Amino acid sequence: MLIWFLPVFLVFLMIGLPVFFGLLAAPGILLYLSALDEGAVNPTKELTLLYRNVYNGMDSFPLMAIPFFMLAGELMNKGGITERLVEFSQALMGHLRGGLAHVNILSSMLFAGLSGSAVADTSALGSMLIPAMEKQGYTRRFAAAVTAASSVIGPIIPPSGIMIIYAYVMGESVAALFLAGIVPGVMVGLGLMLVVRLMANKYDLPKAERIVQKGMTLTSREYWVSFVLLRLNVGWLIFALFRGTTGLAGEGASTLVVMTTFLVGVIAAHVLLMNMRRRIDSDFRMVTKRAVVPLQTPILILGGILLGVFTPTEAAAVAVAYAIVVAFFVLKTMTLQDLPAVLSRSAMTSAVVLLLVGGAMAFKTVVSLSYAPQILADYILSLSENPLILLFLINILLFIVGMFLDAGPAIIILGPILGPIFVDLGVHPVHFAIIMSVNLTVGLATPPMGLVLFVASSVSGEKVQTIARAILPFLAVEVLVIFLITYIPAISMTIPRLTGFVQ
Template structure:
């Protein structure tokens, strides 16, 4: 009897019942019909228990950090930085939209926040520069799925919570796939530029932007430290391939700092003062993902503490350094972050309760036997599971889908020899792309609200971008090194 909970759940979704209520009503109704009233109490008690978790506190912290940076004008700085880098390309503002999503992903980890914050700025700008509104909305929706893939990522925190995986390993595994999706979307824009006569653009550098002396000094120092860090990483990667001379790490870092000064000295001669100002204005905000990842990987703080650090950093730079936000703005920022976090956590709690009925119905064992009956070849099963996840992603939000399907599907593939981190990335990326997939992709509705364009129109315009994202999913699936190299090099995966 209980095996009918999933068809009933899908029917409730199709008739328009909100996901939270469908997740609770479908199994609760069947438990009542089955005479299992005691299990109904367990079901609804698990809603609270599913949310009552220290690791999940990272989600509202990252939501709050993203809201503070958006209100503090940080998003605008990232857009201007992207415009200065890529605005001169054919279809330049579309490239800017995608690059801004990649950079914004390191701040919020939310596709919805990305679509709302960047779309409200870039969709009108793109329309003003000759792009159709439906194309601008489609680019915004398609690129926003990068947000939960590049760390920090809310859905990866949820996956790690449910499946007992390392958050740091998942964060590291998501870096290359996220960048790969961004590069694929830019390739589509470039191919469409000539065919659809996308507007030409010139390098856009705001001439009226200023930077305070304190921020200017901090940005100069941080930029050189970051460049030295990049050179140090390149040196370390070369060391994996060839034998390099043993040099003290601090001595090497000082040498790279001097090299960085030389690089910036040469770069200073080739760009205008306005361009240098725009670049320097982006340095301080771009430290957020570096602080988060560096602290987690270095063992300085946990992912939840990293979220709190991100909030503190956002508050310092918005309220004190940049002074782009005031104390009066805080109540509204806190309200918006609380509403967004509440939606996510309620879905997590309901999905954890839903998971209880999944285990009571023995669905995991039944599905595992069915799948292994189709084939025992991991490559074939991975193809089939990608199709299943893609269909699920059309109707269900990524967080609940991970909680429901992760415990069912994860053990099947780990038993077949698929690395658990690799499968986590396959599942996370696939379900995240589902956020931009019709008919019920959440970011499509957000993009429609921001742009004023109909969801059906955006759904048609987004198809070329979805094709590339699906291709990247299969590339990640069958080339594990794409997602596993960084975690293995850093010792977070075998």
């Protein structure tokens, strides 16, 4: 009887029951009926299995990273960080045909390194860029479609909430998944920019126009912070390249040698940056300096994890601390009066995600009791023995699932079922994690139930149906990227292998 959990769950979704309640009601009813069928004296006793697993599913140290990243994103958004990223994107991409559409996509790529949330991306950037695009002559539905399509980059480029969930459920390395998501996320962004360029003439998108804010200023505090951060970051890059090519100052080298080499790298960075200063327009230079402090967030998160300084959960807490310092003391764009609203919004968003995780973990218990994984595995393997064909079929399945179910619950429900099947077929666990994560993330922007479509509709005032039609060319490119990731493992696996997180 328990094998009917999925059809019952889908019926609940179709009648409009919230996902969290559906995740509990479907297995709860079947557990109760199964206990009655077996003649149990107290059939309700079986239900304790569900609510115990709801709590156990949320009570996890790795999952603490999710509310921290949510809070960091809210702090950055409230602190005016999003505006600085948009200004920087405009300075880089405004000269292209359809410039603001390119700016929208690049801003999503940069914002992805702060929040890791597609919904936060759509809400924060959409409220700013959709009116600006409309003012420049773009149709509202096109602006909303670009915003929704590019927002799916948020959970692909690290940090990523759904990759934290996948790592928690499947026992994989969060750092390896973060690194594996970098190239696919960039590919999605570049693919969307290519679509905009191809559509520029057909839809008469606004002509190229260099968009660099004039007469911008920096406080002395922010000037010196960005001055130091730029030199430290470029110096570290020079140091890493030197160590990687020569082998000097590597493992086994004394602390004095490492520090001296790094100091030389910082001095070389200073000389290089001062030389570039003379060749770059002062307004462009100012916009770039204003973006340095926000862009330090993903560097801090990934750098700390890769160097082993802190775990992903600790990295999320450090990101919050950094966001507070930036918003309150460096930029001074927030006051204590703003904090309750920020904490409230991040708490509500985190609660929704964690409730879904808890409900999905309870749902997963019934999945295992029903022997559905074994039944599905036997059925999938009976379709074909060719892993390439099976990967194609599973991509179709995940794409359909992503249309109706949020990525987090879908990963928790399907990951333990599908992951072992494809690992046994020779697919690397991290590679399959990226296939699944990217596919389900794209589902967030896929009609009819894609969550970011509704958020984009709310922000823009445009109907979901019209956004859904306008987004189809962008979805086509995202599906193409999914298949490239699927059949060319090097796209996602090269960086984790080079950094030693995957053998």
